[in-house]
Amino acid sequence: MPTLRIALAQVNSTVGDIHGNAEAVRRWSREAAGAGAHLVAFPEMMLTGYPIEDLVFRNSFVAASRQALDDLAISLVGDGLGELAVVVGYVDADGPAHTSSDAVSGKGRRDASALLYGGQVVATYFKHHLPNYGVFDEDRYFEPGSSLTVVRLGGVDVALTVCEDIWQAGGPFTAARRAGAGLVVNINASPYELNKDDVRLPLVQRRAAEAGATVAYVNAVGGQDELVFDGDSMIVSRDGELLARAGQFTEGLLVHDLDLPAADAAPNAEGSTDAAKPLVEQSIPDEMAIHRVSVLSSFAALNTAKDGGIAERISDEAEIWAALTLGLRDYVDKNRFRSVILGLSGGIDSAVVAAIAVDALGPERVFAVSMPSGYSSEHSKDDAAEMAKRTGLDYRTEAIQPMVDGFLANMSLSGLAVENLQARVRGVILMALSNQEGHLVLTTGNKSELAVGYSTLYGDSVGGFNPLKDVPKTMVWKLARWRNTQANAPIPENSITKAPSAELRPDQKDSDSLPDYDVLDPIIKGYVDQDLGRAALVEAGNDPALVDRVLRMIDLAEYKRRQSAPGTKISGKAFGRDRRLPITNSFREGAKPL
Ligand SMILES: Nc1ncnc2c1ncn2[C@@H]1O[C@H](COP(=O)(O)OP(=O)(O)OC[C@H]2O[C@@H]([n+]3cccc(C(=O)O)c3)[C@H](O)[C@@H]2O)[C@@H](O)[C@H]1O
Numbered sequence: 223m224p225t226l227r228i229a230l231a232q233v234n235s236t237v238g239d240i241h242g243n244a245e246a247v248r249r250w251s252r253e254a255a256g257a258g259a260h261l262v263a264f265p266e267m268m269l270t271g272y273p274i275e276d277l278v279f280r281n282s283f284v285a286a287s288r289q290a291l292d293d294l295a296i297s298l299v300g301d302g303l304g305e306l307a308v309v310v311g312y313v314d315a316d317g318p319a320h321t322s323s324d325a326v327s328g329k330g331r332r333d334a335s336a337l338l339y340g341g342q343v344v345a346t347y348f349k350h351h352l353p354n355y356g357v358f359d360e361d362r363y364f365e366p367g368s369s370l371t372v373v374r375l376g377g378v379d380v381a382l383t384v385c386e387d388i389w390q391a392g393g394p395f396t397a398a399r400r401a402g403a404g405l406v407v408n409i410n411a412s413p414y415e416l417n418k419d420d421v422r423l424p425l426v427q428r429r430a431a432e433a434g435a436t437v438a439y440v441n442a443v444g445g446q447d448e449l450v451f452d453g454d455s456m457i458v459s460r461d462g463e464l465l466a467r468a469g470q471f472t473e474g475l476l477v478h479d480l481d482l483p484a485a486d487a488a489p490n491a492e493g494s495t496d497a498a499k500p501l502v503e504q505s506i507p508d509e510m511a512i513h514r515v516s517v518l519s520s521f522a523a524l525n526t527a528k529d530g531g532i533a534e535r536i537s538d539e540a541e542i543w544a545a546l547t548l549g550l551r552d553y554v555d556k557n558r559f560r561s562v563i564l565g566l567s568g569g570i571d572s573a574v575v576a577a578i579a580v581d582a583l584g585p586e587r588v589f590a591v592s593m594p595s596g597y598s599s600e601h602s603k604d605d606a607a608e609m610a611k612r613t614g615l616d617y618r619t620e621a622i623q624p625m626v627d628g629f630l631a632n633m634s635l636s637g638l639a640v641e642n643l644q645a646r647v648r649g650v651i652l653m654a655l656s657n658q659e660g661h662l663v664l665t666t667g668n669k670s671e672l673a674v675g676y677s678t679l680y681g682d683s684v685g686g687f688n689p690l691k692d693v694p695k696t697m698v699w700k701l702a703r704w705r706n707t708q709a710n711a712p713i714p715e716n717s718i719t720k721a722p723s724a725e726l727r728p729d730q731k732d733s734d735s736l737p738d739y740d741v742l743d744p745i746i747k748g749y750v751d752q753d754l755g756r757a758a759l760v761e762a763g764n765d766p767a768l769v770d771r772v773l774r775m776i777d778l779a780e781y782k783r784r785q786s787a788p789g790t791k792i793s794g795k796a797f798g799r800d801r802r803l804p805i806t807n808s809f810r811e812g813a814k815p816l
Pocket residue numbers: 638641642645671675676677678679680681682723724726732735781805
């Protein structure tokens with residue numbers, strides 16, 4: 223049985239930085255070769271970053287990706303890595319293998335995987351199953367591949383697949399069984415959602431059984447706008463045993479030795495039977511042609527054994543915190559901001575955003591402003607100052623009352639207009655400091671507030687990025703408590719325990735306008751995350767009058783959400799690309815048809 227040492231490169235690429243991403247492939251390939259690997263696999267669209275969205279419509283972009291792939295194959299040989307097989311994701315298009323942008327027809331764009339060896343692109347594979355739900359729009363962008371590529375490498379048949387291929391039964395994994403593959407390499411850009419890691423392992427196990435082959439699953443890590451990729455790369459044997467698994471949210475190589483059936487000794491090719499392989503519960507037909515390539519007759523001998531190990535799972539709060547810090551750090555760094563700024567009110571939302579920012583960037587890159595008004599309580603100022611002391615972030619005070627008074631001396635305003643004016647003056651101050659000093663402004667509104675529209679447009683909703691956009695208020699408190707059990711306990715206890723208040727008028731409390739968050743959040747979850755209608759929400763035990771009120775608030779706030787800052791997705795359905803609703807919309811849940 224040949225022993226293949228595989229390295230799964232769970233690494234971070236940047237959308238559009240094709241040169242930098244190719245350099246990262248070279249760097250991690252050197253590491254893999256240093257660890258004695260025969261094959262290193264990189265994530266889906268490693269060369270271009272993922273998702274590239276409408277960039278794919280530019281022929282120049284596709285041509286640059288193809289050119290980078292060819293150049294990479296050659297440069298790997300220059301690095302002394304000609305004997306290493308490198309599997310890497312990129313974007314391709316049908317047409318001649320020329321690389322000038324004129325030669326790319328723009329037709330048949332492909333989400334592709336290539337195997338590089340000895341200075342050549344020896345094999346390519348085009349993703350067969352294209353996801354077209356949730357945040358994915360791949361039917362808009364790509365043509366599905368219709369053949370499976372199997373590379374005979376060191377005497378082992380290795381099948382290439384891409385991400386969604388593993389999420390659907392049939393197709394490439396069934397074809398891999400028919401082709402007699404010993405190993406299926408599945409390269410991914412699979413975005414994080416809470417508990418998705420619990421789904422991935424059984425999924426990979428099902429496909430290993432379907433293919434009758436070991437499956438190596440490598441996922442990207444890092445943030446891209448509203449998505450964050452959590453890694454969680456793994457290897458599962460054909461009988462379902464988890465052999466190795468990487469941690470979440472960290473870059474690294476998962477290096478593991480695999481004893482795999484020799485292609486000649488285990489003839490599973492079309493028409494033959496293989497009693498040794500586990501049976502697939504239901505045999506799913508596939509119509510994929512099988513394309514075979516052969517490149518290396520045997521693997522270099524190994525002196526010592528390598529076991530990648532199995533990383534421990536982490537708690538929900540730890541997982542979300544890691545997602546939010548990585549999502550923010552990559553947004554800030556990949557968009558080349560030196561620092562961030564936010565309004566620090568002494569309340570829980572801005573405290574948690576500040577703590578995330580300090581963990582993501584370090585206190586020297588985080589600037590906070592206390593902006594007390596005539597209605598601000600003493601504790602709001604003290605709690606904000608205490609937060610600054612605990613974390614070491616840069617802290618200053620800008621009193622807003624003189625500026626609010628300036629407006630009121632020149633305009634006759636009352637009631638809500640004056641309340642919102644305070645929030646807007648704060649927004650102006652933060653944007654002014656952003657312009658003056660170059661910080662990215664962080665918004666602090668959580669998912670519950672965003673759902674019901676509890677924020678001032680062009681006021682506290684200003685900002686370029688919102689770490690809490692997909693975090694319900696009840697989870698904000700849980701995260702604060704969890705974070706304070708970890709190093710340095712950054713959040714003042716009083717910020718966690720006090721009743722939430724916008725402090726826009728005397729003694730204002732959130733509970734004046736909103737139900738308690740532990741009643742509100744389940745209704746939001748049902749309506750937003752699960753698309754439940756009024757009847758189902760009432761059946762689930764929610765008060766009918768409250769359901770009506772909350773659904774109305776959610777429906778009416780669509781216009782605010784459409785203008786809101788991006789923020790890291792952590793749930794099954796985040797506001798934004800995941801949930802697309804018309805703003806002008808007269809449909810009301812529960813309204814009687816005429
Ligand atoms: N369909 C539509 N399409 C486009 N624009 C639309 C619109 N409907 C209203 N608008 C515009 O939006 C305006 C109303 O929105 P806006 O000015 O924001 O004002 P509004 O939503 O009426 O008031 C803000 C609410 O958020 C609360 N708040 C504010 C600040 C912080 C917090 C907190 O605790 O975090 C809570 C505050 O207590 C108040 O209840 C309208 O005057 C109109 O200009």
